[in-house]
Amino acid sequence: MSCILNAIVFQPAAQIVISLQHEQLLPCYQLDNHSQILSSHTRVGRFTFPYKGTETIIGDGFQMLAQTGGTIDQPVAIGRCPDNNSEYRIYPQDAPNRYYNYLVIEQNKTFTLFGFTSCRRFAGYFEIYDQAVHAFIDGESCQCQVDESDLLALENIITIVGTSLDEVYQLFTQAINVNHPKRNQQLVSPIGWCSWYAYYAGVSAQDIDLNVSRMDGDNSAIEWVLLDDGYQAYMGDWLTPSDRFTNGIKTVIANIKQQGKKPAIWLAPFIAEPSSTIFKQHPEWFVRHHNGELLKAETVTYGGWRCTPWYILDTSHPQVQAHLTHVVKTMREEWGVELFKLDANYWGTLKGQRYQRDCTGVTAYRLGMEAIAKGAGTAWLLGCNAPMWPSLGLVDAMRVSDDVERNDHRFSQIAQETFYRSWQHLSLWHIDPDCVTLVDLVNQKTDHHSYLFHRDALLAAGGLLLSGDPLAQWNSFAQQSFLRLVHRQQLTQHAAVFKDLRLTTAELALPLTDGSVQQLYFVFNYIDDAEQEILLEAEYATDWFDFWSGACVAKKTSTYTIAMESGLESHVLYTVKA
16 A cells, blocks of 8 residues: 555653654653542643645544534534534634544645544543644543553554555554444445334334335345334433334334334434433433533533433443443343434443543443443444544444435535545444435425435445435335335445545446446535536546436546536436446
């Protein structure tokens, strides 16, 4: 590979000792005694990196909804919920911009990645100033014990420099897998249907039965049925159904399995609402402020989207761990659930006073996820609204974008969020770009042009493929589009590869049954992009075809130019290699 590891000079901060592990830097905090309180802004050191400020960047966020693009001098939030906005408040709004987990800088056709390759106990992040990239650890003001050498091991760091963005990411994932081996070795992402974007919290048992009845004939490839939020009586009481499921969830799941489908279920394992039985019976199971009062999520971060206030289960408590294992094991072994969509996972990392006094939010979250995995056995675990790096090695699949909505702005936003994280697919976990929505609802509509863009984005993304439409309302466009997306998944599980951080063009090879290869070329303009001309290049002179219609658009040429209009626009072309 044309990449160099740890090529940039690193200068440790005071009290930091650096060792080398598997070509990764391991900073350790050197203390004067065997106990130390680490601040949320513990500087590990700095990488000398001269920059102009106009370089394009992408940096991750602590939680799923946060990513930062733009340039060094003018960073731009990709999604709706940056880590430092007035709702999430993970760090102060007036603080320097933080890039959690990893930061990529594109400079003169060269890509430089700064990344944390572990997240066992502490979240790591980067800041850019004074012609350097500075590395920090969030110590969460936790009192930490150290070993006999008075050294406290922090989290591993790596730098990678290369001329191929794809190869840079490959080296990064290899380094991460050393510290956090993948939980899922399966190569095929689930294809199915999800109830949320058709019925939201008002879903009923009859709604599930109606949609399962549509999963035959041409639609038989729809294998998974995900019962999303709305089936439970209260947030926190996951084994107690709402009055719309009078015969219980077990009966619904049995009906799904009788139709030859695989059942999946949603839960938010780390939160509970005040009316829930678990909160009323076990107030000692919940995280508290340091003054002893119960911690409401809204007092430290975003309070939640419904059934608030949210209280946070203390997953450092052995009884809470046993409870989580019991709930998931019951769903797995007695109900027959084969995939768990674990939502609101970020809330499991909130800072507060726990049963284990020296336990960070990251550690507590990982303990909770391990308890869930114990109950789940071989079932899939899908993380959603999750803390990204604290989830390494603990989920089979990971949502990488905001919730889909049927409008052009959201389609544009979630496409970019997905593409910036698509390198993680099959390397760290299966990515979930959220559901395919191709028909209008009564209160949620958009134009056909926007649906075409959304379809192209999901064609490029790969990963989990779940319809979010009421299947009884599918028109021929929605059905045929979804079936073509299914066929693409059957030909290859890989995500399309973007060559730079602009996310304008990507390529994907589809191996065909006759031994030939269909080479796909994707072109995207996003909601705020200006009109432009894009030049596509093949290896040799060939015919070019439109992917969806099959129409030939050019003959015997090695290049093809597409004129892109301003705003939301996309095209997918292909050539065939014998």
